[in-house]
Amino acid sequence: MRKLARQTLICIDPGHAKNTPGKRAGNPVFYEYEGNRRVARKLRTLLERAGFRVMYSCDLNNPNDLSLEGRARAARNAGADLFISIHTNAVNDTSVRGTETFIHTNSKASEDVARAVQDCLVKAIGQRNRGVKRANFGVLRNTYQHMLSILTEADFFTNPTARQWMFQESFDYAYAQAVAQGVCDYYKVEYPSDVIESKPVQDKTPVPEPIVTEDVGAAIVRVKANELWVYNKPDWNARYFTVKKDEAFTVMKELMVNDHKMYQLKSGLFITANTKYVELDGRVEAVSKNPATGTTSQSIRPYPGYPIRLTSPQMRDTNGRTDIQAVQRAVKVNPDGWYGPISERAVRNYQTRQGLIVDGIVGPQTWNHMF
Numbered sequence: 001m002r003k004l005a006r007q008t009l010i011c012i013d014p015g016h017a018k019n020t021p022g023k024r025a026g027n028p029v030f031y032e033y034e035g036n037r038r039v040a041r042k043l044r045t046l047l048e049r050a051g052f053r054v055m056y057s058c059d060l061n062n063p064n065d066l067s068l069e070g071r072a073r074a075a076r077n078a079g080a081d082l083f084i085s086i087h088t089n090a091v092n093d094t095s096v097r098g099t100e101t102f103i104h105t106n107s108k109a110s111e112d113v114a115r116a117v118q119d120c121l122v123k124a125i126g127q128r129n130r131g132v133k134r135a136n137f138g139v140l141r142n143t144y145q146h147m148l149s150i151l152t153e154a155d156f157f158t159n160p161t162a163r164q165w166m167f168q169e170s171f172d173y174a175y176a177q178a179v180a181q182g183v184c185d186y187y188k189v190e191y192p193s194d195v196i197e198s199k200p201v202q203d204k205t206p207v208p209e210p211i212v213t214e215d216v217g218a219a220i221v222r223v224k225a226n227e228l229w230v231y232n233k234p235d236w237n238a239r240y241f242t243v244k245k246d247e248a249f250t251v252m253k254e255l256m257v258n259d260h261k262m263y264q265l266k267s268g269l270f271i272t273a274n275t276k277y278v279e280l281d282g283r284v285e286a287v288s289k290n291p292a293t294g295t296t297s298q299s300i301r302p303y304p305g306y307p308i309r310l311t312s313p314q315m316r317d318t319n320g321r322t323d324i325q326a327v328q329r330a331v332k333v334n335p336d337g338w339y340g341p342i343s344e345r346a347v348r349n350y351q352t353r354q355g356l357i358v359d360g361i362v363g364p365q366t367w368n369h370m371f
C-alpha cells in the first residue's frame, strides 16, 4: 500500500491570490486565497505523512496570482497523478451554505476520487451536501486529460457564520484532514491518524443578538476611511449605502454585533465602531455591561481586523505594535510589542484557561474575550 502512495504525486493548488477580484467578504475582511493557502499547507503535511509525494501548483509565498494555465502546466510538467484545487465558495445570497466538489464536464476518471473527498468533506464541515458537480473550470480543463483532477469548495465564505469559522485554525484542520482522508480512502492508504494536531471543533454558538453596551450620549463619530458602509439594521449584512471620509454623525448607542462593535446613529442607521475606520469626537469612556453575565469591562478595544500570530506582518507598524502590547498586557508578559514565542505561549495558556480554541493566535474570538 505504502509503495503505491510513494509512487503517487499529488499537486495541491490553492486557488487565487491577493489581487484576484471578488474573492473576499466581510468585516473584518476574509480573503479566500489566505484560507486556501493555510489549508494547502496543512494538507501537504498530512499527505506527506501518509506517504504521498506532494507539490504545489504555485509559490505560496508569492502574493501575485499565477494564471490558471500556469497552475495546470506546473502539475502537467511534473507528471502529477492527482490535482486538488482548494477553494471556499461565494454567492450573493449570504444565507447559503454547503459543500461541493467539482470535476471537469467531460471527466469520467475523476468521479471516484471526487466522491471520496466530497463524502469526507461533508462529514467534517457538517453542512448540506451539494454533491459532486461538473464544470468547465480552467484548472480542471487543463489537467483532466493528464491526471485525476478535482476542485473542492468546502463551504461559503459569503455566509457570516461559515466565515467566522474560516477565520479559525480549526476550520483549516477540518478541511485539510477531510481532503487527506478522502484521498487516502481512494488510494486505499492508511490515514495518518497520528498527525491530528488539534481536533476540529466547529463553533456551533448561535450568532448572538446585539448587546446594547452603553448610551454614549450625543457623541459625534467621524469617518476616517475614504468610503465606508452604513447599515440599516444592527447586522453586518444589512449594508445600506456608503459615506465618505470626514462625514460626521451623532451616535446614540454602542452595540456589540457578532463580536464587533457598531454604533447606532441618531438617524437610526448603524456604522462600525472600529477605530481603524471611524473616530469619536471628544473622549467617551465606553463601559460595557453585558446583561448575560453582569460583567463590566473598563477597557474595550475593537478587534484590529487581522489576527495576531507569530510572524504577524503588522508587527512592523505602530498601530500593530500597540495592538500586540495590549495583548501582552492582557496575558501578563513584557509588553515589548513583539509577538514572539513567549507571547504565543502565554496566549495559548490564556486560551486553555478560558476554554477557547488553543492555537496561539489572537483572532476575533480570543481578542474579544480579552477586551
Ligand SMILES: [Zn+2]
Pocket (backbone or CB within 6 Å): 015, 016, 023, 032, 087, 088, 089
Ligand atoms: Zn475560489
